[in-house]
Amino acid sequence: MDLGGEQVVLRPSLCPHHAVIYRSRSHSYRELPLRMAELGGMYRSELSGVLGGLTRVRAIQLNDAHIFCTLEQVAEEAQAALEMIRQAYEALGITPTRYRLSLPGPGGKYVAAPEKWQRSTALLTDVLDRSGLPYEAAEGEAAFYGPKIDVQVTDGAGRESTLSTVQVDFHQPEQFDLHYIGADGAKHRPVMVHRSIIGSVERAVAHLIEQHGGAFPAWLAPTQLVILPISDTELPNAAALAQRCTRLGLRAQIAGPDRGSLGARIREARLVPYQAVIGAKEAADDHAALRLRDGRRLDPQPISDVLTRISALIGDHSTELWAHATS
Structure with a gap:
């Protein structure tokens, strides 16, 4: 018809x-x-x-x-x-x-x-x-x-x-x-x-x-973790972290230095629940400095600990971003 x-x-x-x-x-x-x-x-x-x-x-x-x-x-x-x-x-x-x-x-x-x-x-x-x-x-x-x-x-x-x-x-x-x-x-x-x-x-x-408003719960967010290497030197560490996320079923992306200054990349990823900043010191220690979408900044800590906690919160469909975290 x-x-x-x-x-x-x-x-x-x-x-x-x-x-x-x-x-x-x-x-x-x-x-x-x-x-x-x-x-x-x-x-x-x-x-x-x-x-x-x-x-x-x-x-x-x-x-x-x-x-x-x-x-x-x-x-x-x-x-x-x-x-x-x-x-x-x-x-x-x-x-x-x-x-x-x-x-x-x-x-x-x-x-x-x-x-x-x-x-x-x-x-x-x-x-x-x-x-x-x-x-x-x-x-x-x-x-x-x-x-x-x-x-x-x-x-x-x-x-x-x-x-x-x-x-x-x-x-x-x-x-x-x-x-x-x-x-x-x-x-x-x-x-x-x-x-x-x-x-x-x-x-x-x-x-x-x-x-x-685009800020989905962490378990639902299209990108759950954005990885921010400070310079090209940390790109291999960022790639290794992205692979670990994939193995854990986490949706992660790398926002490298080619996309602008660190501040600009942080602002661009403001709706992503977790931002993992990797500088020279973090790369050497296999650590990451985590930023949360709610504005909290966490001290650098072992990447394995970071991924374990994020995986647990997402797996539980928790509305918490980081329970008992220190600013």
């Missing part, structure tokens, strides 16, 4: 793909809940006038999962999804604006199955009530096949958007004729729980950039 002067082709979302995978073989009730997750490509025919940075794009990578379970398992799976979202937000430093129970509204196009809508709504309402989270019901925000829990975030301009969702779906298992063999030997219809922990990776990254 033509849209905005361009030709586009319809493509199904990730949900039917997972339903077809489930349907490819028979399943016993003992296998349930059966969870499928992927980071999958999605595309939207957004007009150019509504596109904006990473928040509103045409091609997105969606953090998506679908759980096929029995009716008795739905509440536990939905509750577990909410807990995963909470943990992810805590680790990433994201603060949700509000939780929304998204319901159908007048004039919308929804699956005509009143009984399924009532069951889904009752299940999600119970999950939210049990979680103790404050939430608001909003008409007209449901998916076409069922209600959902939306986790809303707000950007620096005050614009609200949905980042994470939990949905209960009775419709698609029926449309794809999904079933499992129950303890009674008969066929039963599973329930499909849609779970997106951070939603669109692009939107999540855009929100993180704004929230942290």
Whole structure:
């Protein structure tokens, strides 16, 4: 079809793909809940006038999962999804604006199955009530096949958007004729729980950039350690340190003298959590003088000690840059 002067082709979302995978073989009730997750490509025919940075794009990578379970398992799976979202937000430093129970509204196009809508709504309402989270019901925000829990975030301009969702779906298992063999030997219809922990990776990254102002937690920072040799003489030591970082799984870069004065390089790397300065004395002793992003400067110390502590803090997803450090 033509849209905005361009030709586009319809493509199904990730949900039917997972339903077809489930349907490819028979399943016993003992296998349930059966969870499928992927980071999958999605595309939207957004007009150019509504596109904006990473928040509103045409091609997105969606953090998506679908759980096929029995009716008795739905509440536990939905509750577990909410807990995963909470943990992810805590680790990433994201603060949700509000939780929304998204319901159908007048004039919308929804699956005509009143009984399924009532069951889904009752299940999600119970999950939210049990979680103790404050939430608001909003008409007209449901998916076409069922209600959902939306986790809303707000950007620096005050614009609200949905980042994470939990949905209960009775419709698609029926449309794809999904079933499992129950303890009674008969066929039963599973329930499909849609779970997106951070939603669109692009939107999540855009929100993180704004929230942290580019100064990401050390474990998340694209470059975790920048190595600053004072002169060309220390470049071999800097290269050796970079190799040690690579072996430890640390993301390190060398900013050599060819990139300007030491002061200029320090300013350029001001958002990097750790800066390791190597001068003649440090090179001779296999030491590094560490500068932290928060402005602290540490006395030169053995590189092995520096890497051990940084690795531990990053491995624990700690928000601390250098606990118990002296200025």
